[in-house]
Amino acid sequence: MYFYPDMKNLQPSDTARLPKVLVLGTGGTIAGVSTDHPAQGAYRAAALDIGQLVAAAPGIERLAALQAEQLASLDSKDMRVQVWGALASRIAAWREQPDVAGCVITHGSDTVEETAYFLQCVLPAGKPVVLTAAMRPATALSADGPRNLYDAVQVAASADAAGRGVLCVVHGRVHGACDITKAHPTALDAFSSGERGPLGFAGSQGVLFTRNVPAPNVACLLPIPPAQPWPRVELVSSHAGADGAMVRALLAASSRGELVPPLAGLVVQGTGGGTVHEDLQQVLNEAEATGVRVAYGSRVGGLQGGLYDGLNAVKIRIRLMLELAADRAN
Numbered sequence: 001m002y003f004y005p006d007m008k009n010l011q012p013s014d015t016a017r018l019p020k021v022l023v024l025g026t027g028g029t030i031a032g033v034s035t036d037h038p039a040q041g042a043y044r045a046a047a048l049d050i051g052q053l054v055a056a057a058p059g060i061e062r063l064a065a066l067q068a069e070q071l072a073s074l075d076s077k078d079m080r081v082q083v084w085g086a087l088a089s090r091i092a093a094w095r096e097q098p099d100v101a102g103c104v105i106t107h108g109s110d111t112v113e114e115t116a117y118f119l120q121c122v123l124p125a126g127k128p129v130v131l132t133a134a135m136r137p138a139t140a141l142s143a144d145g146p147r148n149l150y151d152a153v154q155v156a157a158s159a160d161a162a163g164r165g166v167l168c169v170v171h172g173r174v175h176g177a178c179d180i181t182k183a184h185p186t187a188l189d190a191f192s193s194g195e196r197g198p199l200g201f202a203g204s205q206g207v208l209f210t211r212n213v214p215a216p217n218v219a220c221l222l223p224i225p226p227a228q229p230w231p232r233v234e235l236v237s238s239h240a241g242a243d244g245a246m247v248r249a250l251l252a253a254s255s256r257g258e259l260v261p262p263l264a265g266l267v268v269q270g271t272g273g274g275t276v277h278e279d280l281q282q283v284l285n286e287a288e289a290t291g292v293r294v295a296y297g298s299r300v301g302g303l304q305g306g307l308y309d310g311l312n313a314v315k316i317r318i319r320l321m322l323e324l325a326a327d328r329a330n
């Protein structure tokens with residue numbers, strides 16, 4: 001565990017004036033180290049710890065009194081629900097402390113939108129919870145991680161960020177957890193909030209919110225699933241020639257007891273406006289008749305309106321998993 005600023009060099013009155021922010025490290029490219037020349041692409045994700053990331057962001061200690069903890073060290077393509085559970089519990093406990101302003105999580109860019117949306121579903125709106133990521137490893141030429149981390153701390157320490165739900169700060173933009181998606185494999189500006197656009201900006205001029213979103217409705221909150229394993233929800237896609245063979249295979253394996261936990265839900269990435277190939281639809285109807293919950297999204301982005309308004313399919317999957325877990329607990 002690291003504390004910033006270094007108390008040895010500061011008077012208690014200096015640190016007392018700063019907002020208190022928790023920074024949780026989980027790995028990702030932001031903590032990556034190049035394995036060849038720093039200008040080339042090869043690197044190992046999750047190689048540095050959170051103390052090293054904070055130390056590489058000059059001036060960050062003037063923004064907030066930071067407490068940095070390493071919660072996990074993984075490439076976020078390998079994200080697991082156990083890490084989500086631990087993150088949510090840690091943040092919930094921390095936010096209860098009266099002198100705490102907010103929390104920052106450093107994360108891999110691949111699944112940051114999933115972790116952000118999961119936290120949005122289980123944490124009440126209140127003190128800022130801000131995720132950040134990077135597209136270049138920490139040792140790359142012009143690494144983007146230090147700037148992104150600096151901006152994320154600015155947002156977490158800002159009173160204006162409170163009550164807006166879980167936020168992601170990358171490349172100078174503040175995105176909402178429901179809207180953000182990774183839209184480019186390599187560009188520094190890899191994230192998009194689609195038609196709705198980012199909520200605001202963070203940079204050398206400070207933090208500016210340009211769009212208001214309604215504070216997330218408390219009625220939409222779902223409990224953190226208490227026990228492992230969480231209900232199994234699989235993602236399937238509709239496409240030319242989609243005949244439901246994948247769904248049939250899942251149903252068969254589940255009924256033979258080969259899937260642990262068994263299949264509880266399916267999310268369909270439909271075409272365009274959420275339409276589904278007729279052959280796949282027939283098998284989905286059969287799945288529903290056996291008690292499997294089926295939810296529909298689109299492979300071209302979030303559908304407007306309805307239960308899963310604006311959510312892409314990976315986020316619908318998280319929502320359905322949490323809903324099924326809540327039903328199981330009741």
Ligand code: ASP
Nearest residue numbers: 028029075076108109110
């Ligand atoms: N695979 C990396 C991760 O998600 C990519 C990144 O962080 O940019 O952890």
